[in-house]
Amino acid sequence: MFDLIVRQANIVGKQLPQDIACQQGKIVAVALRIEGEAQREIDATGRLVTPPFVDSHFHMDATLSMLGQSRQNESGTLLEGITLWGELKPEQTVEKVKERALKLMNWSIARGVLAIRSHVDICDPELTAVQALLEVREQMRPYVDLQLVAFPQDGYLRDPKARENMARALAMGVDVVGGIPHFERTMADGAESLRQLCELASKRGLLMDIHCDESDDPHSRHVEALVAETVRTGLKGRVAGSHLTSMHSMDNYYVSKLLPLMAEAELNIICNPLVNLLLQGRHDTYPKRRGLTRVKELMAAGINVALGHDDVLDPWYPLGTHDMLEVAHMGIHALHMSGRQEMESLFNAVTYNPAKIMQLEGYGLEPGCRADMVVLQASDPVQALRVKAPRLKVVRAGKVIAETPEVKSHVYFDDKVVDVDFT
Ligand code: FE2
Numbered sequence: 116m117f118d119l120i121v122r123q124a125n126i127v128g129k130q131l132p133q134d135i136a137c138q139q140g141k142i143v144a145v146a147l148r149i150e151g152e153a154q155r156e157i158d159a160t161g162r163l164v165t166p167p168f169v170d171s172h173f174h175m176d177a178t179l180s181m182l183g184q185s186r187q188n189e190s191g192t193l194l195e196g197i198t199l200w201g202e203l204k205p206e207q208t209v210e211k212v213k214e215r216a217l218k219l220m221n222w223s224i225a226r227g228v229l230a231i232r233s234h235v236d237i238c239d240p241e242l243t244a245v246q247a248l249l250e251v252r253e254q255m256r257p258y259v260d261l262q263l264v265a266f267p268q269d270g271y272l273r274d275p276k277a278r279e280n281m282a283r284a285l286a287m288g289v290d291v292v293g294g295i296p297h298f299e300r301t302m303a304d305g306a307e308s309l310r311q312l313c314e315l316a317s318k319r320g321l322l323m324d325i326h327c328d329e330s331d332d333p334h335s336r337h338v339e340a341l342v343a344e345t346v347r348t349g350l351k352g353r354v355a356g357s358h359l360t361s362m363h364s365m366d367n368y369y370v371s372k373l374l375p376l377m378a379e380a381e382l383n384i385i386c387n388p389l390v391n392l393l394l395q396g397r398h399d400t401y402p403k404r405r406g407l408t409r410v411k412e413l414m415a416a417g418i419n420v421a422l423g424h425d426d427v428l429d430p431w432y433p434l435g436t437h438d439m440l441e442v443a444h445m446g447i448h449a450l451h452m453s454g455r456q457e458m459e460s461l462f463n464a465v466t467y468n469p470a471k472i473m474q475l476e477g478y479g480l481e482p483g484c485r486a487d488m489v490v491l492q493a494s495d496p497v498q499a500l501r502v503k504a505p506r507l508k509v510v511r512a513g514k515v516i517a518e519t520p521e522v523k524s525h526v527y528f529d530d531k532v533v534d535v536d537f538t
Pocket of ligand 1: 326
């Protein structure tokens with residue numbers, strides 16, 4: 116007797132629908148027809164079944180902080196967002212941060228997002244958010260893989276306490292080393308911060324994730340130092356560069372030198388289309404730059420690229436429900452990636468690619484993988500993106516942990532009723 120069998124699932128890469136059998140939290144068989152019974156069966160005929168969505172770039176400490184606030188980020192810039200967050204920070208308590216994070220994670224689970232890498236601001240003498248999110252990580256461990264990045268929001272060198280706080284946060288159990296070189300006072304300080312942070316990550320055997328060149332300034336080239344330090348400190352494949360929006364505005368000749376260096380360092384890239392479309396290009400009149408990094412070219416260079424949500428209802432982004440299909444849908448438009456294979460590659464950018472960045476163990480739909488999956492009201496990834504498909508069932512360790520009813524509309528003509536589901 117299996118714990119769960121998902122029958123007749125459409126799986127990317129398989130010609131025919133497959134049955135998926137789960138036992139003790141693992142996928143134990145994937146085959147055209149699996150004989151036997153299970154405690155629970157899900158009929159997935161005509162439905163795409165995918166491993167869970169993964170958001171490798173999020174800010175859980177700030178999320179939902181603008182719910183019910185009268186003040187908003189009126190200019191829509193990164194810098195006003197940082198100022199606004201600076202005003203809100205002193206009001207935060209462990210309980211408030213936990214409450215907001217747990218509420219957001221209910222949304223995440225309902226949207227099929229079962230792995231999240233969240234940056235947590237360490238430029239607060241009390242490390243309130245660190246404490247709160249460490250508790251949330253433990254509380255939610257049965258449901259969501261939450262990976263935390265120690266993020267020196269006010270600059271690793273610029274903030275006099277950041278170095279000490281980084282060491283404290285890592286000692287408390289934060290998983291990943293973060294940084295923000297473009298917020299240091301000078302380019303030289305930015306490069307120096309990366310030198311120190313790479314050495315720290317290398318010495319401690321940790322992954323890294325750097326907010327890098329989140330700027331419209333084509334001369335913001337910290338990615339160059341990140342690549343060099345990644346190679347020098349032996350961190351190949353273990354470092355993510357988040358945002359990299361300045362690459363949008365860089366000279367093409369310089370980018371042609373940069374891309375092979377990034378590939379050589381096996382740098383992972385995380386682009387955040389929803390948030391950077393709002394934040395970037397704010398100093399432009401017309402034409403206005405989109406300000407997103409060069410995802411198509413990065414992928415063509417063999418570089419692993421993920422898309423992140425970044426923010427939901429916080430000082431940097433006034434919208435969102437933590438829906439990674441919405442992120443990829445925006446990416447299709449803003450990155451000019453509307454070819455069929457390109458759209459499929461952006462579906463991977465919210466599933467397999469960020470799972471690789473987070474080094475999630477047992478991610479996928481093969482026997483031996485963790486029994487985590489999502490049944491979508493769509494037949495394939497492109498249709499899922501087009502209709503932003505409802506997540507009918509969200510499965511964690513072989514158990515259904517969230518359900519959304521099938522979405523159907525009814526159109527009433529004089530002589531008949533037509534059911535519409537947009538697929
Ligand atoms: Fe971010």
